[in-house]
Amino acid sequence: MLWLRQFSRFCSSTSPSSKELLLKLRKKTGFSYINCKKALDSCNRDLEKAEKWLAEKAKELGWQKAAKLADRKTTQGLIGVYAKDNLGTFVEVSPCCC
Incomplete structure (x- = not known):
């Protein structure tokens, strides 16, 4: 057992x-x-293959667009989100420009 542990460390x-x-x-x-x-x-810990896999998944699932929009700042208005169990509410309050 000791030999196996040393071998795995090596x-x-x-x-x-x-x-x-x-x-x-x-x-x-x-x-x-x-x-x-x-x-x-x-990808069996192959860095190059993993990068390609991520690029394909990002394109397929839209990760890059979501990440790009995440930094966008809202200049006016408020957003509120509440979730509990299987219910959720989303509220957006925008200033009236009448």
């Missing part, structure tokens, strides 16, 4: 850890932790 130290790959992928692409982890898992 093998894991020769290649970059999953955490390092995940951080590199997140920094390079800007996508979420969960999506980067899914990409690395589905």
Whole structure:
């Protein structure tokens, strides 16, 4: 058992850890932790393949557009959101320009 533990340490130290790959992928692409982890898992920890996988998924699911709009600031009005159990309410209050 001790030999197996030492062997696994040796093998894991020769290649970059999953955490390092995940951080590199997140920094390079800007996508979420969960999506980067899914990409690395589905591509057997191959960074280049994971980037391509993320680009395809982003295009398919519209992640890039959502991320682009996330920084947009509202100049006027208020938005309120309330959710409980399986019910939700969304309220938008805009100034009247009459």
